[in-house]
Amino acid sequence: MHFIARLALAVVIGLAAHPAAAADKPSLTIYTYDGFAGEYGPGPGLKAGFEAQCGCTVNFVGTDSSIGALRRVQLEGATTSADIVLGLDTSIAGEARATGLFAPHGLALTGLSLPVKWTDPEFVPFDYGYFAFVYDKTKVANPPKSFEELIAKPTTFKIAIEDPRSDTPGLGLLLWIRAAYGDKAPEIWKGLKPHIVTMARSWDDAYGLFLKGEADMALSYTTSPAYHAITDKTDKYASARFDEGHYAQIEVAGMLKSSKHQDLAKQFLGYLTSVPAQKIIPTTNWMYPVVDLGADLPAEFNALPKPAKLLSLDEKTITANKDKWIADALAAIQ
Amino acid sequence: MLRLEGIRFAYAPEALPYRFDMVAQPGEISAVMGASGAGKSTLLDLIAGFLLPQAGSMTLDGVDLLPLQPEDRPVSLLFQSNTLFEHLSAENNVALGLPRPTRRKDAGPLIAAALAEVGLAGIGKQRAATLSGGQKQRVALARTLLRNKPVLLLDEPFSALDDETRVAARDLVRNLTRAHDWTTILVSHHTEDVQALATCRYRIAAGVLLPEGNTAA
Amino acid sequence: MPTPWPRSNSQPKVLPPRPLRLLGGAVIAMAVALLVVLVLWSIASAAYGQPETAAPLPDVAHLLRMSAIQAALSTVLSLLVGTALAWSLNRLRFAGRNLVIALFASAIVTPGLIVAFGLLTVWGRSGWINAIANVLFHTSIDTPIFGLGGILAAHVILDAAFAARILLARLDAIPSTRLKTGQGLALTPAKRFATIDWPALRGTMPGLAAIIFLLAFTSFPIVLLLGGGPANQTLEVAIYSAVRLDFNLHGAVILALAQIGFCSIIILAASAFAPIPSTLGPSAGQRWADRGFAKAVQWTVLLACIIGFALPLLAVLAGGFSSNLPALFARPSFPSALATSLAIGTLSALLTLVLALGLGSARAATLRPLARIGLAAPAYAYLAVPAVVLALGFFLLVRTMGIEPATAGPAVVILGNALLSLPFAIATLGPPLEAVASGQGKLIRSLGLSGWQQFVRVEWPLLGREIGVVLALAFCFSLGDLGVISFFGTQDFSTLPLLLVRALGAYRTDDAAIVAAVMLVITVAAFTALPQFFARWSDAQA
Ligand SMILES: Nc1ncnc2c1ncn2[C@@H]1O[C@H](COP(=O)(O)OP(=O)(O)O)[C@@H](O)[C@H]1O
């Protein structure tokens, strides 16, 4: 087995075994979160699709979270082997931009179909979704229609949410409440406190608890029910539509200034927003594509309710206030 | 001939100083008597090299023993207890006495022969922990047989044995000493053992080792 | 004429001189200590190049207090339950007893995440207990499974079972003569415990308490999943946040040093007492069953513990084998992750064994207190070093050495996990090695055995079972690892825990349940088979 041999070699000669660069093809290294790179995610499909046209090798490196991917590039600085960081979202794009590690993508990006007009010079969007609480229709007959209704429910009504420091949906909820309630946000958090069964480290844990029946609702995306409809063939899951409106998450990728394959990286970002690549996204990452796929978008996605109102905050405000908002929210539920 | 001359030893500056002089001949059993705590085991530890004297000389057939580490001294030891590794079989305990290297296919017959010589043929596979006190001492003797060192030190080897067994064990020690021409030193506070075995007697009193007048065995 | 007093000659030199063992042990101890220093240094130097972050340092004193309270409660509860369980298991005989014991023994290495999910399956809001309550009484029981209650419950499951296994070994080792005497005196069950059992257990308690305290103090996935949020944090979680989330390396170093300092005090305090003989073999011994009321209590304790401990694990098994098993096994990723996990576990276990034997036998070969501390302390330090700090430090080190993290990944995962298992390995192998050296050193010397012969012919036949236990421990620790691998995993280097997390992250809870069940089966199998296999093998040489 190739892997075992390499393993033994690495151990025996003291970690010094460099894998010889595969032939003389250039290779494009992409740091992303593990779920994206992994076998269930879009990674394998995108790799195959791009390799077929670029004459290069694509090498996805998964880290435990998208923030983890950014941190790793920050740690490695100019010596990083990454050409692209993929999987950041608009909530931490400001922080990423401030590191000065990212290069302008220089793409025209016409023909995008996004809830907002895209003008970002450094980051390229590749999918999006709306944060929402997902519930089981067979168990919850009257889902709350706003944060206030949620708070008014008896305290036996539980929600599983994510930690804003460790997880992008967690941060998304924080910004959602902030965008909807402004300075009254801590009061909403205080009201939510008795309903929070856990503030999990990651979306996986929170959603897992919800599926196990430990919570009545979990903070996820409006697109989550599409997964259950397509893969599990069940339509019992739905997202609760909130009157305040919903906050959007747009996932982005950016190329690094230190990359030795600027052209290749740019070419990949272009591919990422092309129709063939976007066709892979919905049923692997369970988010909306950023271009109009027409009939190629599974019908289950079109059946999902769109939010009544779109909430957003601008990048500068987020970057300036994020730490304080997190501290306020944590203090309110402590 | 094992010769101790002016051997001086004390555990601490303020402790009782010992003074040992003795001569022991091959093929003979020299008995050392003394009350409990008199210093008998100390004497054997000095001969075996676990303790170094502060003065004096110790030779075997003219060869100085004092510079030798315990591993290199030409002696075999048999204690009252703890003579075997309890978790090993009788066979493997005996095997530890084989000269190294011994080829595996030669080892079996040698071990079997040694066990047979001490009258324990057939118990080789048995775990030491399951043997009786007398059997353990005999297994240890079988091991000394294979080591075949010229000096055998016995520290109260029969104390834990019942009367019948100890008579048999005594005979074994006597016969082996004669047959292999060992210089055997027997430490005991048991007069019967001494009377039955010793060709020459010593006693430790007030830290000094003195001869007691010889008798025939 | 006054003679000079040669001090060293006046005490019997019963310990066989083993310069090679001492040298080997010293080299290992220094390498292991150097690694801790290098790891912290490389993080500190990376922090130095980092601009001061805005993220404020968490309140260290508060975190220490919170962690300590939680750990102290976990320790006391675990020891109480563990003692009661060991006492019951020692007295009772029933079909499947050995399997139950193996299940308890494997608790210590069962990945925390798996236990937490198993716990929820049984005790959760929609768990088995509530399902039964709903049928019987038409009401749900509000179990405090999240928050401090949940953390304590999960820790007690893991640590009380571990404690029970070790205490049971002590009880089973009580010489049969003592039992016969007690039986002859017709001691009441209470008197029997006080006069025969407790003295046998007492010596183990301080060391055992220290290990459990440290495990609870540095607990990570359980606190994250069941803690219910930021109110219940441990220092370890705060360190994780500092490293992974806030990117506050200054803070991480300070917190890590606080944790290492605090844990070192605990370790030193515990090592002032007798060492912990953590043998986990199957038990056998003199039968003296209690009767009447005591027996009823024992059965109650045992059943309660099986429901409490074994049921969550059974829930994990049940969850795995009720869903689409063949489909997952058919995926190419599964066999490859399985093979990788087994290979990493095996190599890491072997490395742990070599390091532990090296350190343990060197330690047994000297009586000098300083040398003995110097040989053991570096290994015990890894009880205190947070996995995330170790992983980050290795990551930075490897990069400083100019090696691609992807290339170094397997080796680092093996080494990192070996180091994290080392304290347990030393605690297991140390006592018997010491017993041989000090108890039978004179015999070994007079037979003129070399160090190698001493090992092959005397120690190996004695240590077989312990060696199996150490291998099982280290194997299972690396099998469940997520801390180290999260820095080094790549697309084509994946292990079972990574597969589990990936499945969870992709809505595939069924697949995750299968992977969890497979990991649990491997864990229990390793713990049942390895000690037995090595005991047999070494016994053949005894
Ligand atoms: N290692 C030691 N350090 C100090 N004193 C010792 C040591 N070993 C033995 N002694 C003392 O030396 C004396 C003689 O001991 P020993 O030779 O064992 O007596 P015995 O004649 O009973 O074999 C005893 O008083 C004993 O307490």
Ligand SMILES: [Mg+2]
């Ligand atoms: Mg004595």
